[in-house]
Amino acid sequence: MPPVLLSASFRRVLFLSIFVLAFPAAAEKVKLDASQWGHEAGDACVSCHTKSSSGLAQQWRDSAHAAAGVNCMDCHRAEREDADAIEHEGQVIATIVSPKDCGRCHTKEFEEQQGSVHAEAYSIIEDRLPALAQNVGGSAMQAASCDQCHGSRVKVRGDGTLDPATWPNSGIGRINPDGSKGSCSSCHGRHRFSKAQAREPEACVRCHSGPDSPDKEIFEASKHGMVYAAHREEMNLDAAEWVAGRDYTAAPTCVSCHMGAAGKLPSTHDVGLRNVWSLNTPVSKRQFLVIFEDGAKMELPGDEAAPRRGTEMARADGTVGVVKAVATPERRRQAMTLVCVECHGKGFTEGFMRQFDAVVELYNTKFGEPARAIMAGLYERGLLTPTAFDEPIEFTYWELWHDEGARGRHGASMMSPNHAWWEGMYLVGRNFYARFLPEARAAAGGHADEVVDAVLRANGQHEWLDQPGQMSAILGFPPQEVE
């Protein structure tokens, strides 16, 4: 490696160390003076809403907000010129409390959350959405399903109302009328905003469950989920600070590993910060996390050269940002490992990570990459129409990586043997051999050899298909029974 690159990478590591370690290990206390909240109109809100929507008011009464004197107006107040400002009982308010609004007090959490895969959950898929949500489904499905997890682009109509096609919505990548992305209430149920509730695995279940991201099921089927279920009352979920290994040791929840503080590792509201791999893509990549001067973030494939600090880069939304820091995949793995070692030995942790990486690499090289190459060949030769999902193989390919492939990879990442294989890679294999390849050959017709079989031959992991005489007892036909 040339010395220049060495020093660049050294600077990166140094910078990231500062980035990771500069924050305190405990949950950030609000630094504002209490005189900044307690809006004078708040009492009137509470008095009336206690009658008109008593559940909501009671939830707020039970909250830390109420205990600290933070009232309705402190969060809902708006400026007249705000796009979604409305007049309500003599006050100018907004229905939507965006991350930017929460960030008036919770600055650190807001800054961490902006640019995270959670905050970008809608932006990332916005241009892909129509092909599935609109063509295969319909607008009603996008509003009631896709957008409820990914978030909607909230539209304020000219009469000040929120377009019901885009609201109500608490999707985590919601694009708010004030331009901020995300929805704190996606995890922190309003209006109680309970710490304990957000630390529970159930906080994630609304979206991280089901065929394409069965993280709830995977967690429950793992040893982590098993000990959590057995020792839930020892989790200290209500604690003011919640550092793994210090404030609780019974079991981890989703938050523990992906966001929580552990030992010297600080907590973060950037949920993807500790993720090495992209697992919900046709082919998984190790990823750099690029952090820009303006706080925006971007994932970059780890097989490309890392951008240097101070360089300008074009971003997904077309704007240009100056690189402030780059977290390498290795560095992100180190951060995650710091959580593991609160309960596990280093060797154990590294061994597990090796097993996980091996599954991802197997998926990539044996199925993800060849399937992608075969699809690319079919499109290039015009053997498939460019429109997505108008041919059966497009559903087959979609499910191969988006559902079954994601399940297998997630299963391995969180230690559910069942999801890694039976719900995951077994189905990937079955799909690949019994549906995808036959459909690809049918679509390729006379080009099947060059478009499909050439890819398999070059891959080298499918040679067992060339040995049709290998009878196995697994199907109930031991080899000796056949003469």
Next chain:
Amino acid sequence: MGGLRAPLFITRHVLIALVVGGVGGVLFMAFLIEFDHYTSSDAFCTTCHSMTYADQDFRQTVHYNSASGVRASCGDCHVSEGVFAATWDHAVGSKDLFKQLFGPDYDDPVINALHLPEAAFAARRWFRARDSATCKRCHTLEAIQGKRADTAAIHREETDGKSCIDCHYNLVHRKVPDESTFKRDAWNRMIEEEFALEPGTAERLMGEH
């Protein structure tokens, strides 16, 4: 007999003038009452095509179709009670007729929708200035029960210093934001989208008059 004689200044002419004036006065008052009554009716208001848009929205609301069979007319809400106040309102309201004849083409649904917010703001100011007097013709605060458990309590305990219109706007006609948060640009874009017009058409149409 002399006691029955009329005073000397009651001449025949004076007598005739009194009778004619009295009867005329009665007839004039009767005319005003009838006039106010007629000009407060939905039928009269919607003789201007421009008013049919407001009427269409009104017909979708509970003020038109109530379970009890009570049906409000335009005048029940928009014309004050009492013959003098009603006459005054109609006299002031004749400016609308003037604008209908010489102003923008309010009969055009686009023009109508573009100018609606200012009309709504004026109507709300009118209600507020009269402490929602026309609402109270039918609604008595103390008697409001509502269907939900807390409606009565809210009207009893949360209405100090408030007039009906402060909370109950956008009740009958097309929804228009409060003047304090109204954004003309957003409104214009919404109307353009609704009528499939090129962006900027709204400003051009409004600038024509």
